[in-house]
Amino acid sequence: MADSLAPACTPLKQEYDSCFNLWFEGYLEPTLANATETSRKAHYARKAEEFEAKCGKVYKEYQACLQGAVKERGIEPMLQQAREEHPLKEAPPLLPKEKK
Amino acid sequence: MHFFSQDYTLSHPWSHVVIGMWHKYPNAKCTHVISVDVVDRSVDPKTGIIRTERILGCKQKAPGWIVKVFGGSEDAFVREISFVDPARQTVDITSINLSLAQFATCLERIQYTPAPDNRTTFAQTAEIQARFTAWRTAADGLERWLVQRFEQNAQLGKLGFTDVLRALEQRQTAATSAA
Numbered sequence: 166m167a168d169s170l171a172p173a174c175t176p177l178k179q180e181y182d183s184c185f186n187l188w189f190e191g192y193l194e195p196t197l198a199n200a201t202e203t204s205r206k207a208h209y210a211r212k213a214e215e216f217e218a219k220c221g222k223v224y225k226e227y228q229a230c231l232q233g234a235v236k237e238r239g240i241e242p243m244l245q246q247a248r249e250e251h252p253l254k255e256a257p258p259l260l261p262k263e264k265k
Numbered sequence: 266m267h268f269f270s271q272d273y274t275l276s277h278p279w280s281h282v283v284i285g286m287w288h289k290y291p292n293a294k295c296t297h298v299i300s301v302d303v304v305d306r307s308v309d310p311k312t313g314i315i316r317t318e319r320i321l322g323c324k325q326k327a328p329g330w331i332v333k334v335f336g337g338s339e340d341a342f343v344r345e346i347s348f349v350d351p352a353r354q355t356v357d358i359t360s361i362n363l364s365l366a367q368f369a370t371c372l373e374r375i376q377y378t379p380a381p382d383n384r385t386t387f388a389q390t391a392e393i394q395a396r397f398t399a400w401r402t403a404a405d406g407l408e409r410w411l412v413q414r415f416e417q418n419a420q421l422g423k424l425g426f427t428d429v430l431r432a433l434e435q436r437q438t439a440a441t442s443a444a
Contacts, residue, residue: 167290167301170322170342178302185306186287192315193280193351205352209313216308224306231302240320240342243363244304247344251372256314256348256357260376260388 171234177227184220188212269391279379283349283356286377290321297323315349320363341365354379368403369395 169178192212235241275282290298300322307316325341332338341364348357356377361370373391380386 166288168299169302170300170320174302181303182287185303186284189287189315190284193283205313206311209308209351210310212313213308213310224303227303231304235304235320238340240363243342243366244320244344247361247363247366251346251359251361253346253359254316256316256350256355257359257374259355259357260374260390 169231169234170238170240171231174227174230174234177223177230181220181223181227184223185216188216188219267393269393270389272386272388274380275377275385275387277385278383279354279377279385282377282385286347286356286358297325299324313351315347317345317347317349319345319347321345321360325364338364367396367399369393 166179166182169175235244277285289295290301292298298321300320302320302322303317304320305316305318308314309316321343323341323343324339341362343360344363345358345360347359348355350356356375358373358375360373360375371391371393373389376386376388378386378388
C-alpha cells in the first residue's frame with residue numbers, strides 16, 4: 166500500500182485503505198450477479214451504510230491527520246483552485262469509442 | 266495544445282481490473298509515484314457510484330531549468346477523481362496536475378469498460394495545454410522588472426561615471442596648479 170504524503174499519517178491511511186479494499190471486494194461481485202434493479206438498489210444502500218459503519222471512524226482520523234499536512238505543504242490553495250475549475254461532482258460523459 | 270490517446274484490451278475481467286486499480290501503487294515500474302492520499306470519497310446509496318478524490322505525490326524528474334524558472338520543487342502533486350459505476354460497469358478516472366498548474370495543465374482521462382470474453386477495454390486520452398494568459402502575465406512581470414532594473418542601473422551608472430570624471434578633473438586641476 167502506498168504511503169501518505171505525510172509520513173505521520175501513513176499508519177492511519179493504510180488502515181483506511183485496508184478497510185476500503187475489504188469492503189470494496191464485497192461490493193462489486195454480488196452486484197454483478199444481482200440482476201434486478203430493486204435488489205441492486207437495496208444492495209447499494211446497504212453497502213453504503215456498511216462502509217460508513219466500518220470505515221467512517223478511521224476515515225475521520227486519517228483526514229484530521231492529513232489536513233494539517235495538506236496546509237503545511239502548500240497543497241490546499243492548489244486543490245481549491247483545481248476544484249473550482251473542474252468540480253467533477255459527476256462522472257464526465259463517456260469517451261467516444263475509437264474506431265478500429 | 267497537444268492531444269494523446271491510446272486504447273488497449275486487458276485480459277482480465279472488469280471487476281478484477283477495478284479491484285486492481287486500488288492496488289496500483291506502490292509499483293516497481295512507476296517509482297515516481299511516492300504517495301497516494303484520499304481527500305474525499307462518497308458512496309451514492311441510490312446509484313451505487315463511488316466517487317473518490319485522491320492526491321498523488323510524485324518525484325518529478327523535471328529538467329533543472331524548469332524547477333529554477335518556475336520555482337517548482339522536486340515534489341509534484343496530481344489530483345485524481347474517479348467514478349466507479351457498478352450498474353453501468355464503467356470506471357472513469359480524470360487526473361489533473363496541481364503543481365505548476367498556473368503555467369500548464371495536463372488533463373488525463375482513463376476509462377475501463379467490459380470487453381467480450383471476460384476482458385476489459387482501457388481507453389486513455391490526455392490534453393496538454395500551456396496557459397498563455399499566465400505566461401503573458403509572467404512575461405509582462407519579468408519585462409517590467411527588467412525595465413526597472415535597467416533604468417535604475419542606467420541612472421546609477423550615469424551618477425557613478427560622473428563621479429569618476431569629476432575626480433579625474435580635480436586631479437588634473439591639482440596637477441596643473443602644482444606644476
